[in-house]
Amino acid sequence: MKGSKDLKNIKIAYIGGGSRGWAWQLMRDLATEKEIAGQVALYDIDFEAAKHNEAIGNELKKREDVVGKWDYKAYETIDGALTGADFVVISIMPGTFEEMASDVHLPEEYGIYQSVGDTAGPGGIVRALRTIPMMFEIAEAIQAYSPNAWVINYTNPMSLCVKALYTKFPEIKAFGCCHEVFGTASFLCEMLKDMEGIDGVKRQDLTYNVIGINHFTFFDKASYNGVDLFPMYDKFVDKYYDTGFFDEASKTNWMNNTFSCAHRVKFDLFKRYGSIAAAGDRHLAEFCYGKEYLKDPETVKAWKFGLTTVDWRKKDLKERLEKSRKYLSGEEQIDVTPSGEEGVLQMKALLGLGNFVTNVNIINRGQVPQLPLGSIVETNAYFSADEVRPVLCSDIPSELLALFSRHIYNHESIMKSALTGDLNHAFRAFLNDPLVTLDVKTAKELFDRMIHNTKKYLTMYQIG
Amino acid sequence: MKGSKDLKNIKIAYIGGGSRGWAWQLMRDLATEKEIAGQVALYDIDFEAAKHNEAIGNELKKREDVVGKWDYKAYETIDGALTGADFVVISIMPGTFEEMASDVHLPEEYGIYQSVGDTAGPGGIVRALRTIPMMFEIAEAIQAYSPNAWVINYTNPMSLCVKALYTKFPEIKAFGCCHEVFGTASFLCEMLKDMEGIDGVKRQDLTYNVIGINHFTFFDKASYNGVDLFPMYDKFVDKYYDTGFFDEASKTNWMNNTFSCAHRVKFDLFKRYGSIAAAGDRHLAEFCYGKEYLKDPETVKAWKFGLTTVDWRKKDLKERLEKSRKYLSGEEQIDVTPSGEEGVLQMKALLGLGNFVTNVNIINRGQVPQLPLGSIVETNAYFSADEVRPVLCSDIPSELLALFSRHIYNHESIMKSALTGDLNHAFRAFLNDPLVTLDVKTAKELFDRMIHNTKKYLTMYQIG
Amino acid sequence: MKGSKDLKNIKIAYIGGGSRGWAWQLMRDLATEKEIAGQVALYDIDFEAAKHNEAIGNELKKREDVVGKWDYKAYETIDGALTGADFVVISIMPGTFEEMASDVHLPEEYGIYQSVGDTAGPGGIVRALRTIPMMFEIAEAIQAYSPNAWVINYTNPMSLCVKALYTKFPEIKAFGCCHEVFGTASFLCEMLKDMEGIDGVKRQDLTYNVIGINHFTFFDKASYNGVDLFPMYDKFVDKYYDTGFFDEASKTNWMNNTFSCAHRVKFDLFKRYGSIAAAGDRHLAEFCYGKEYLKDPETVKAWKFGLTTVDWRKKDLKERLEKSRKYLSGEEQIDVTPSGEEGVLQMKALLGLGNFVTNVNIINRGQVPQLPLGSIVETNAYFSADEVRPVLCSDIPSELLALFSRHIYNHESIMKSALTGDLNHAFRAFLNDPLVTLDVKTAKELFDRMIHNTKKYLTMYQIG
């Protein structure tokens, strides 16, 4: 039929295509999917890394157990990668471990502990400032070379990355994806087993409504076969509040060894707010008052989650580089079972191959009428041919709005800072962050030091 | 599992349960559905009619070809029917054919022709005034006896009926359903056959986004297997603009013998506005300037749709009464193939038996951020366990907003009139209706005569 | 005190400075105002006309009865006029009498009569299309040469002119002024005399709240010394409904000889809507259904207002050219009593010389929360140093919202047409206009002919 896309000739541009993590996830999911095929265009500022992934990817299509046949090609320029793309995936690391170490660990000198440091808090804010100019560049390239492509962002800080894309190119068809919500849904499946002995339920079997902002999302409704899961969760929280609960999912997920938690923060938030927090505890904790879960390393330990150190990240990267070597040499092969991520499913839906509802980060055009238009919110959305339509969340409790809006206004201030070149706006956001439990003078000192450490990326400011 | 509803013990209250149309549709669809069972409580101001349906319904569960086993019971009071209900269906006829004749035919003396007369236009407005007090009563009864039930309205004028329910009981879980959109979706399936030779496509195989108000809905997106149907529709319109196109669906649908049309109005609206009007032409025409499609009977004939006369309605009722007699006597049996309506599917989704997206009329809490909050709009919505969440439509073209808002503000004025007892507000809406192509003095004369003819129902006004 | 503007060194740029009407008004008002002085920079595409006004203006400061001393200087380029300006006045005539004749009189061939033809209706819409590119150019020049200046627009169609300025340069400090509201306020003063024998009341002594869009404004509140004027107006309308009432103001106002009316349209709108329409009848009539006040010349005569013909405009210009000649030759002198316009008062307020409340046309940022953000509305606003803050109108009756929104959505469609170069959007607005009482085919013919007649100005379209 005329008008249909050639499903065997899809082009996916991957910005950050030298990645040794998300890129392999994508390869894996594409390999298992037989309805679509085409080219994955890998672009990375580290061209060699992209070349390695080109080689790794092209091995796949030779394998018999691979049903999805894709060509992988590293591009030296972003315009080459983008031109003709149907989809753009953005998954970059903004800066190096050096800047990340400053983001995460310098605040510790001031008594501020961060369990991730890439979303909110001092680290998230400074990382945002570093990332926004990169996202502006990418948005401009998309506008120039592939304005009709669907753009999926995986880079953190998610909210400000997506906001940056829309700020620079308002007509962009972009959304952001993160698997934290899936983890919590899987966790509810384990609850079903633990509390009711119901085994084998998959997260896709549950229905849940997502509200909030990335890494600080909540379910205000969750059900299984029509049964409201909230009363069960209430008892589950009581049962495991003190000891915590270790779920299977957190042990097996590829990224989650150091990422697992006992869900005690989640349980505590339920007791406070009556909604089910839907992200890993290490993310949730960073959105709360700094003297609470992240007061000091002992407190963190008592809440049974971990601080993700940059040293761990370095070690982890080393292992992944080693894995890359093995993939290249043929010593090891990419696993071609589905990863649990939804990127490829979303692409299929956008191509007309199966409507479904999932959660995404996207500009608020009214789906959360209680929060400012133009902010980036995470809610459910209905995916269909060339459309992503958020579902309406008009009834978020004021207590949660208070928590969300604090960060949403910070996002506005940070973006204003990037657009005007006036660092004051960013500092005001910094002061307003719940982790910044410092008086203004001390806060300024920390802020200045952090900015200094990342200044070479802050092209929009005049920094002495 | 604790917390789950007993799916074999559902109670559906049917207000207007003596109906010889919609009620049988429901019986038919319940009979084909094996996952749920329970009682249908029939309430009607004509108790005998309800008793007849009780008898007809109870025959069904004796039949072997019926998999859905329901008890039917006529109630003499509304509280009996509502108490304990999980669902409430509202499908009433407000007034008699006498008032309907005034609504539809009196304006003809003034050169105003109406193809239905139950939605907008002089007839729709006066019918609304008659219906609102009834809906207020029903809403109060629901608040008192079944405040947690889901309420599905089929009564016209849809928008004002649903608005009345929310006005009187703001926490009501109500929405309104109408099959006009389904008809247009089926019509697109016939286009696929006509234009591309693709046969056997069902409306559920299409994806479309619904925007607008009941009986004046549009698709701003429609696709099949990922293929945008708009370019095809564009050619289809050109092919059949002059001759019109008679679809299969309009010939077979139970209600549609006199209701069929050649879709020329629909084609013309596409040429004007670039969106696919999604209702029968006889409804669409009533929302447009009165000197256009409904100028006079010759013009209507040229556009190839029909004026639904009250005489036809009387004849139709006679046939349905005869059918009722045959059902009761056993001469004839109710057909137990699915009717094509979605009410039972919606109930199942609300019970947790299968999420899906369909179109509904519901209060605007932000799903159409460009139209006033509190208005009643028809859009897609996601049905899941105990939830109906509209999907966001934030990008309706200003030309369509202009058309919709004219009626939406009329709905506000009519409701204000009913609430304050000041008929002036209703008359201002009357004047603002596109069918009322009269100067103000003549308009007032017609309005007064129409009000006089229906005054016994207008309990909220002091009418001399 | 440091920081204060030099009040004797103000620069006013006048775009359209060759005008033989508004420009002299401004001269007159500046001449009577001793607190401020400086330069008036005259820019006009007719440079000679600007030179004439330069000479006329510079005569003024030699006169002893003139207390406000200003230099007038004609500029050949807009950048010269704008550079350094504190205020920009825009009062241009878009096109010539030739285009205006097409706007106003061509529709008469189709039975559409327009009393002004420069605001809404076929003429207003086509005039808007012609004017928008000019306003875009002016906005760009202001952004480049005087971005901090306050911009006062007098050009019609007011709403779309102001919208065009904000569309091209969103940070512009612009508003639009029109004296129609003042006329109605003065008319209420005459009512006080007629009904209560209270003489000498000036419009500034009244308090009234303005709602609506330019030339279709209403008072929803009006009082004098705390007395609500609505009950008095109600009786006044009854007294003069049939005969009409000729006010003094309409006889003496400089522009209003042919513009006077008997206020019968105003009275009729009060009977319909219960609010006091606040513009001349010839403007009000153009916003109403075309078969009402403007049905044909006889009907117009019966309603006792006039059709402003282009012949009259030509004759009027001739007289004004003659007056210009006399001013230049010294045969006649400009009257230096206050004109009744408020432009100079507004400039003073913006300079910190006297806060006050008046009505303006400005972008809706929330002052009318019931109408779309970004539309141009006319409401009261509080003028103070460097600030114009609209007052809130949150309670406009739905019947008036229905009337306003119809035109506001038309403005959106017309602007979209200008921005996208797609004439269809403008035609859809045309069809939606209440004066266009034609079927779609005939409407298209008229539209095409009108567009053809003005096409040389429509630089944004590809017209065959």
Added chain:
Amino acid sequence: MKGSKDLKNIKIAYIGGGSRGWAWQLMRDLATEKEIAGQVALYDIDFEAAKHNEAIGNELKKREDVVGKWDYKAYETIDGALTGADFVVISIMPGTFEEMASDVHLPEEYGIYQSVGDTAGPGGIVRALRTIPMMFEIAEAIQAYSPNAWVINYTNPMSLCVKALYTKFPEIKAFGCCHEVFGTASFLCEMLKDMEGIDGVKRQDLTYNVIGINHFTFFDKASYNGVDLFPMYDKFVDKYYDTGFFDEASKTNWMNNTFSCAHRVKFDLFKRYGSIAAAGDRHLAEFCYGKEYLKDPETVKAWKFGLTTVDWRKKDLKERLEKSRKYLSGEEQIDVTPSGEEGVLQMKALLGLGNFVTNVNIINRGQVPQLPLGSIVETNAYFSADEVRPVLCSDIPSELLALFSRHIYNHESIMKSALTGDLNHAFRAFLNDPLVTLDVKTAKELFDRMIHNTKKYLTMYQIG
């Protein structure tokens, strides 16, 4: 002229009319105002106190230096006082010093210091819970006995008192007044003297735009004779940042001996946010992070403002009781120079005697489109005959929105708690307050103790 109020027969109902502070202010201002006269109806739960004020008030009209002649009358029931009232003044003390001591001082055991304790913070929240049922009662009485009266509230916590009035009676014509903003305006006058040697400027000579919530208001614009005061304030802050500045106003204002401050908090907030905080430092400090200005008594001393103790309040009341005795005995006479408050000026404006712009606390119907509709905000408003129209504030910086919204969402949660009888919502607000720098367990302990101490007033909860 018919329709005008009899200005010599106005009735003012004073709820809390036994007051030994605000009541005397009102007497004083009414005494100096000759255009209006009538009756002041005093209602108080302490009837004897009202009787004392009746006697004190009635003395006034005998004095020759008093031009405003009013009758004072104590009423035993609220309906007597309200019936026929044109204005209602609400100024009550919710509870006794015993509850206030718990509000203010119990948190000190947990390291939480409050400088006032009646607005936000632990004390403000608990006081709100105690006050809301009283306001509900008053609103119901107003609805029953004087629904058209204008209602002026002076009771704290201002935002929640006004919100309670609108919640119970949505059509109420109520607003709230507070003199903190006036104090800051006067302070700017002193700056003019200090920085520029300009003497004798009164606050009414300044123009300023107010944004925020009561006791945490800011100026985003301030000018004198057209001169922007922000650059001057910037230097002023630099000059006095370390030492602080003691203004004359704070020394002479009747309430302000213990209330004076050095404005160092105000200066610090300017450095942080670039806007001029417009309330006493003791109020401002309570809206900021608890470890900042209110960290401990030493820190408070360093910032040069005071903690208002309940002991001081007791002493102050004793002095005012002594003054009451002297007024009654004739030993002392009420001063009849204007107090500086604006209540009487507002009443006059509402009666049609002089439009003006001032700041009020009122329901957000769109005047701050960036904050939730229905919240209580403090902005400028235009007072005229029977109208209070807020001016639009559409451009509040995101950094201030972050601060305001945190409290605004708390107000919503507190109101929800009062309406539903679920204390959890109030506790969630408590946790979200910036002064509550406690972990959740400790916070709960404090909350429970505070609630216990005030429980007899909390009629909406079931408290064990």
